[in-house]
Amino acid sequence: MKLSRRHFLGLAGSAAAGVLTAGSDDATASAGPSVSPDAVGCLVDTTLCVGCRKCEQACNERHGLPKPQESFEELTVLENERRPDETSYTVVNKYYPKNIGSLTWRERPTFVKFQCMHCNDPSCASACIVGALHKTRNGPVIYDPEKCIGCRYCMVACPFQIPAYEYHNPVNPEVRKCTFCFEYLKKDGELPACAKICPREVMTFGRRTDLLEFARWKIKNNPGRYVNHIYGEHEVGGTSWLYLASEPFQNIGLPKLGSKAPPRLTETIQHGLFRYFAAPIGLYAVLGAIMWATGFTAEKENDACVVEDTSEEGGES
Template identity: 50%
Template sequence: MKKLNRRSFLKGGLAGGAAIAAVGASKQAVAGTHNFGGYPDSMGVLVDLTKCVGCRTCEAACNKEQDLPEPDKAFDDPSVFEERREGGLPRRTTEKAYTVVQKYDVPGREHPLFRKVQCNHCNEPACLTSCFVNAYKKTPEGAVIYDKTVCVGCRTCMVACPFYIPAYSYSSAINPVVKKCIMCYDTRLKFGRPPACVEACPQEVMTFGKRKDLLKLAHQRISDKPDAYVDHVYGENEVGGTAWMYLSDVPFDKIGYDTHLGTQPIISYVKEFLGMVPMVLTIWPALFTGFHLLSNRKDALKNDDNKS
């Protein structure tokens, strides 16, 4: 250190700083992005839970369309509704099932309420924004798809998803990847056709259309029959809005929906940190160089004395 004069010091400091700045530069853009409201003409699905009878035809259709492995039980076997995973929770999406129907016995309701669970295809998906290999993509059609050929398997998307949707093929040793509903993008949505589950549903529980039209329809249904629905379209604003939205006659928090998610997309909770990154990259080198110069002032003075 003694031999280090200011010039060589600056050289070293700049080289280090430049290397890091190069690494961090791409992040600067992120800090400035504001909320993305979704593609204007993206498609969506309105799910009217009051209409679902729990026949699980959607599950069977999904299994066939997505070429998923044979289920553990037949798709007309109602015993799956009583299955409980850890914590007494109902079935959830898995690597073998991109959609599942859950049954809720609601006190005071004559019949059980059935709830279809699958990826909600967020406008600003948490999975997408958390992925460090950019595997996810929100298509203009509205689907959240992913490229399994680049998935490293860090599973941050599963941590980030507020709806607990992405599953992972843990059973594979060679090629484990994330598994989730892609709204039948490859086989249907891309060609303007509705997802297989929507088409298969006998009850037309699900309405497929442009998201903005579905929103109007949803509010129309509520105002037409105010007694038949709670006045809330789940997914209209949750975590920045989702392509899949829900109508129910039972308050959503009673049937397993998280009603505390807020209206901000998940990325907005991360932005404070992301915004700080370029600041650290810029300020730290100067700040600590200054500290160094100050704390070594005596050495420097001594050197100057020696020279003169």
């Protein structure tokens, strides 16, 4: 089969049209969100990224976010690891190689673009007691400021530390994160601004199932270039944003996480406690369990992580 990024971009229009036709069907059933087989995703090939920050700029401009103190042309900011916040839904970080191993590609730093992963079974939505965040059937995890009461449980629950809060806005503060440009996909099948602007075609937008196939094809046909792992295929029950890299992912800012979606664990606890009218206790138990299921285990697993051979058959973890 002949596959290329262009082939997948060709699918992007129809995938985006899928978002349009299926609308914003809620996917918050207690058994876990019901995600469409046509749900969209984005594959980030970090081996192509040169850290130009054009994706950051395009995202800020599309969403009317403020200009940063340092201009987007200033690349020294990449030397310090950053997180997305309420003024930047996506940031690019730079990681120097830690393990040369057998991969020739590791001779230069890896640049990694971060944003909300749009988890298949999102902890943020599970922790939100008023349903202000929800997973749509077609991929994006979206936020409704009208419902939000500002409790910020979503921030505690997210295993990727993504939701940010407008602390500086005393009148009408909102939670902020990458929207997957959902409103634009819905309107006219427009690509996410970051994917559209990227001069290196780091991001491929399309159906998640097609992207997984494309990622496997890339790994198979580029021996020595990638670790044999598609980040986000299984982590926390799968995510809409997927990553390829030439470094083990925990070396480039992506935490090592289990494949079980934290909400599947926490909702079991929640339902048990709520049945006995222990709502406040239930809430704290849910948040505690999410923290345990994500951050705590991730830290332990990271400590124990051994970097394995990165040949095509070997790969990471």
